[in-house]
Amino acid sequence: MAFVPLKYNFRNLSVRWPTTLLTVMVSAIVVACSCVLFGLVDGLMYSQAVSGDPLTLLVMRKGADNETSSNFSIQTAQDLATLKGIAQGRARTAEEAQKGFPDLQDKPLISGELLNIPVMSRSDGSRVNLTIRGATSASPYLRPKFEIVEGRYFNPGTRECIVSRSLVSRFPGTRLGQQFRVSDKEVYNVVGIFTAGSSAAESEVWTGREDLAANTNNDRSVSSTRIRAEDNRSLEALIDSITNESRFGLLPKRESVYYQSQNTTALFLTVIGTVIAVLLTIGALFAAANTMFAAVKSRTREIGTMRALGFSRTAILMSFLLESVVITAVGGALGALVSLLFSNWSFGISDFSSFSERVIQLRFGVLPFAVALGMTLAMGVFGGLFPAIRAVRLDVVKALREL
Amino acid sequence: MDREAAIVLRHVTKSYRRDQIQIPVLSDLSLSVEEGEFLALMGPSGSGKTTLLNLIAGLDRPTGGEILVQDNDLARMSDGQITKWRSNHVGFIFQTYNLIPVLRAQENVELPLLLTSLSRKERRERARTALRVVGLEGREDHFPRQLSGGQEQRVAIARAIVTDPYLLVADEPTGDLDRVSAEEILLLLEQLNHEFEKTIVMVTHDPQAAKRATRLLHLDKGKLVADVAQGRDVRTAVQPENAS
Numbered sequence: 001m002a003f004v005p006l007k008y009n010f011r012n013l014s015v016r017w018p019t020t021l022l023t024v025m026v027s028a029i030v031v032a033c034s035c036v037l038f039g040l041v042d043g044l045m046y047s048q049a050v051s052g053d054p055l056t057l058l059v060m061r062k063g064a065d066n067e068t069s070s071n072f073s074i075q076t077a078q079d080l081a082t083l084k085g086i087a088q089g090r091a092r093t094a095e096e097a098q099k100g101f102p103d104l105q106d107k108p109l110i111s112g113e114l115l116n117i118p119v120m121s122r123s124d125g126s127r128v129n130l131t132i133r134g135a136t137s138a139s140p141y142l143r144p145k146f147e148i149v150e151g152r153y154f155n156p157g158t159r160e161c162i163v164s165r166s167l168v169s170r171f172p173g174t175r176l177g178q179q180f181r182v183s184d185k186e187v188y189n190v191v192g193i194f195t196a197g198s199s200a201a202e203s204e205v206w207t208g209r210e211d212l213a214a215n216t217n218n219d220r221s222v223s224s225t226r227i228r229a230e231d232n233r234s235l236e237a238l239i240d241s242i243t244n245e246s247r248f249g250l251l252p253k254r255e256s257v258y259y260q261s262q263n264t265t266a267l268f269l270t271v272i273g274t275v276i277a278v279l280l281t282i283g284a285l286f287a288a289a290n291t292m293f294a295a296v297k298s299r300t301r302e303i304g305t306m307r308a309l310g311f312s313r314t315a316i317l318m319s320f321l322l323e324s325v326v327i328t329a330v331g332g333a334l335g336a337l338v339s340l341l342f343s344n345w346s347f348g349i350s351d352f353s354s355f356s357e358r359v360i361q362l363r364f365g366v367l368p369f370a371v372a373l374g375m376t377l378a379m380g381v382f383g384g385l386f387p388a389i390r391a392v393r394l395d396v397v398k399a400l401r402e403l
Numbered sequence: 404m405d406r407e408a409a410i411v412l413r414h415v416t417k418s419y420r421r422d423q424i425q426i427p428v429l430s431d432l433s434l435s436v437e438e439g440e441f442l443a444l445m446g447p448s449g450s451g452k453t454t455l456l457n458l459i460a461g462l463d464r465p466t467g468g469e470i471l472v473q474d475n476d477l478a479r480m481s482d483g484q485i486t487k488w489r490s491n492h493v494g495f496i497f498q499t500y501n502l503i504p505v506l507r508a509q510e511n512v513e514l515p516l517l518l519t520s521l522s523r524k525e526r527r528e529r530a531r532t533a534l535r536v537v538g539l540e541g542r543e544d545h546f547p548r549q550l551s552g553g554q555e556q557r558v559a560i561a562r563a564i565v566t567d568p569y570l571l572v573a574d575e576p577t578g579d580l581d582r583v584s585a586e587e588i589l590l591l592l593e594q595l596n597h598e599f600e601k602t603i604v605m606v607t608h609d610p611q612a613a614k615r616a617t618r619l620l621h622l623d624k625g626k627l628v629a630d631v632a633q634g635r636d637v638r639t640a641v642q643p644e645n646a647s
Contacts, residue, residue, distance in 0.1 A: 002518040011505035305501040308462055309562075310490020310518045312483065396462050400497065 004311060004319035013323065016295065020327060023291040027331025028338060030284040031375055034277040035339030035368040040347055041273050043198070043363035044266045050144050051199040052256030055087070055235055059225040059242060062251045066262060067115055067224045068131075068356070076248055077112030077222045083241050085234025086110055086227055089141055099192070100152035102137030109228035111138035114209050116216050117356050118182050122348070123172055129356035130171065131204045132161075132182065134212030134222075142226045145197030151176045152192050156208030161188035164202045165195050166346050166359035180205065186215040200259065203351075203359045226255070265351050265358065273371075281375045284328070288383025292324045296391045303391050304399025313392040320391050324384020325377070332376030339372075340364060409570070409602050410436035410459055415468035417454055417625075428454045429625040432468070436618075441596040441603045443616035450622040452606045453574055459604055460493050460572040461485045473569060490518045494563030494601075498575035500555040502547040502562075508534065509543035512561045519566065533561035537591060553584030560591055564601070571595065573605040577612050589615045 013020045059080060064070035089104025097103075114134035121127050133139070140146040140153065154160035163174045173180045173190070180188045188207055196202050213219035229235035235254075242252040253261075296303070303316055342362055351358035417429040429451045436442055436459075444452040457463040458470055461477050470477045475488060495501075502511045512530040521529065534543060537557040547555050556576060563571055573592065577585035593615050595601045605616060613619050621629035 005506075005510070005514075005517060007510070008503060008505060015505055301499075301501060302503055305495075305497075305503070306514070307486070308460075308489065308495050309515045310486055312486055397457050400462075400501065 001312060001315060003315050004306060006322075009319060009323040009326065012295065012299070013327065016298075019291050019294065023287055023327050024331040024334065026284050026287040027328045027376065027379055028335035030280040030379070031332045031335025031372045032338040033335075034273070034280060034375055035336055035364070035372050036342050036345075036362065037269075037273040037276060038368040038371045039339065039342065039362035039364050040349075040360055041266060041269045042365050042367040043346075043360040044269060044349075044358075045263075045367075046363050046365065047198050047200060047202070047360060048259040048263060048266065049256075050197050051201070052254070052259040053142070053144065053228070054254065054256055055229045055231070056142060056255040057227045057229065057235065057238055057242075057252045058255045058258045059227060059250050059252045060223075062249050064251075066258075067113075068117055070224050071221050072248075072250060073221050074112065074219075076250070077225045079248070080112075080225055080227065080242070080250075081108055081110050083227075083238055085230050085237050087230045087234075089138060099148040100155065101140060101148070102153065104138055104141055107138070109138050109141055110225060111136040111142055112209070112222035112225040113139060114212050114216075114218065114221070115223040116182075116212055118186075120171055120182065120357075122170055122357075128348070128350060130167075131356045132212060133201075133204045133206050134209035135206045136209055138226075139206065140194075142228060143196045143201045144199050145195070146201070147195050148192045149195055150193035151190075154191055154207060157210050159188055159207070159211050160191045161205050161207040161211075162192035162194050163190055163205050164359070165193050166202045166361065167205065167357075168193055170348055170357075170359065174205070182215075198361055198363075200358075202361075203357055227252075262351075265349065269349075277371060277375060281378050284331075284375075284379045285383045288324055288328055288379050289386060291327065292320060292384045292387035293390070295323065296320065296387045300394060300399050300402040303394055304396050304402065307394075307396045308400060317388045317392045320388035321381065321384045324388070325380030328376050328380035328383065332372055332379075336369060336372045339368065408435045409438040409440070409473060410434070410604075411469075411471040412459075413469040413471075415458065415465045415470060417451070417458065417463070417466050427625055429458075429465075432625070432627055434620070434627065436602065436604065438602055439596070439600045441592070441615070441617040442605065443613040443619045444604065444606045444622060445608070445610075445613050445619060446622035446628075449624075451625040452622050455622065456572050456574055456604055456606050460495065460570070461489045490515060491566070492569045494566065494568040494571045496556070496559055496563050496571065496573035496576045498578040500547070500552075500559045500579075502555055502558055504547050506546075507543065508539065508545050508547070508550065508558045508561075511547070511558055512565050515562060515566045529565055530561070533565040534558070536564065537561045551584070552580050553587055556580060556584070556588050557591065560588070560595075564595060564599070569602065571601050571603045573603065575606055575608065577607070577609060585609070585612065 060070035061072045086108040089107045089109050091105040092101045092103055116132045117129045119127050120130040149165055154162050161180055168174050176190055176193055178190050180190050229238055239252050242248055242250055343364055346359050346361045348357050348359050412432060412434040415429055415432045418425050418427040444455060446452045458465055465478055509530050512533050513526050516526040516529060537560050539557050577588050589612055592603060596603050607613050619631040620627060
């Protein structure tokens, strides 16, 4: 089958450049907005995926859904350290030693940690729950790609804290050298800024567990304990030991499974994002359809002429569909490129599982671009389909008479 | 020597439905056109001459009767078949030229060749030849807006002949042109009829244009009222069975 030459479509687009440009802009804005939204969902999903180490167990009180609602005695946490199959810590590097990392060589990779979730004021005045973690010497070794990017690691027992880089400037007093004031009683000196491979730890402030316990009058319990197993077999054995030991009253979960179960926020954002993307797509679809209806209307006689010359209905349909898809594809590509400008942006959202501030770095992986591609195709095909059908249904004789 | 009948219409009727009213346009029209004839259709507005032209060209379907062009029964063809048939056998010349404004002269002429299996090079050569035949050598890269009305109509004629069709249909080809340009176009049509032996069916209001045809048909109220060949009234009611 012969098709209408592409130059016919491209030259028509350039002749009608004002409407073409407007439709391209609408498509670009719609795709850019959706890409940013799904960049947030992608970032959240990525954060959850990297937070869970396959050999790490998160031990919480039986019945607790998450770390914030879990609580058990320090004694029990210490008993856990006696179990077999726990991996040993590695020697710290020279750089880590220089930055004050604790030495964990030949010590078990287990960390009983305490959480405090105070309501804090953001720099913009809004109030939100923030996770302050009472960490141990093993804590940094139980997080992915934990790095001190400014300053040094905190010294336990000295009311020092380190702050995730994502939180700096979002909350007052979180810059290096400043005082981070939770309450009149609870004040920490910021001695370091850290990153943790975009994991959940990047939404936290860390201090020594002893410091947090003293400040919150909670020196007898921990919220959870993380344990790194030597290997998969040890992991299974540890799960059995902890689960079957009734005096513990604890439930061990694989860290990766735990973070997968904390997907309420990601699910909510995905649903909201999808609804918004669909609504935006429908809006933009009408813009594309309007442009294409105008194109068909103004080129009725040309359509009639091409039909008279022998071009089939399918050739005409494909020609107008292609023209529509080209407009939205250019807009979609532009929108996707524009959204990349936001790749360094991070957003603070309230996590529905822990009800605390969660800072998410936008991430432009497969998901946002798959959404962009889907929206572009939907706008182009459905926006162009009805005008194209109208074009092919034109009566040739009547079309030839059009002025 | 008698030539073969190229186009045969038997008892053709055509009516349009507007709202609930049936409007007859052609009623029981029979006609035979020989191969290589230059036929002019005249008549007052609404007499059905353009409808007759559209029926012969396969752009429209009769309500009743039979239309045979080179033994092809147009009324029985599917939409796809008649579209293909048109591309192979009919060249169109319109009053308002109907060139594609965004395509250059050469590209406009090449357009029907896209429906053939010719290579790009062959298409280009054929289009150049067609433009040479109509006297537009050197204007290949001009867009329609850069040409005069007469030149646009020449491009349209080049487009009509580029596939070497059997039949040329022209709907008021000089209707939008000044006298000089109209004369040039009519000369060109005469040349295509004499030298290239194209069968031409032309609708016109212009008696000067009609004189260039080898045969003149008058329609009135959907009926054939006069059939004049070489200035001689041959018959007023044509029966194709008798005519061939």
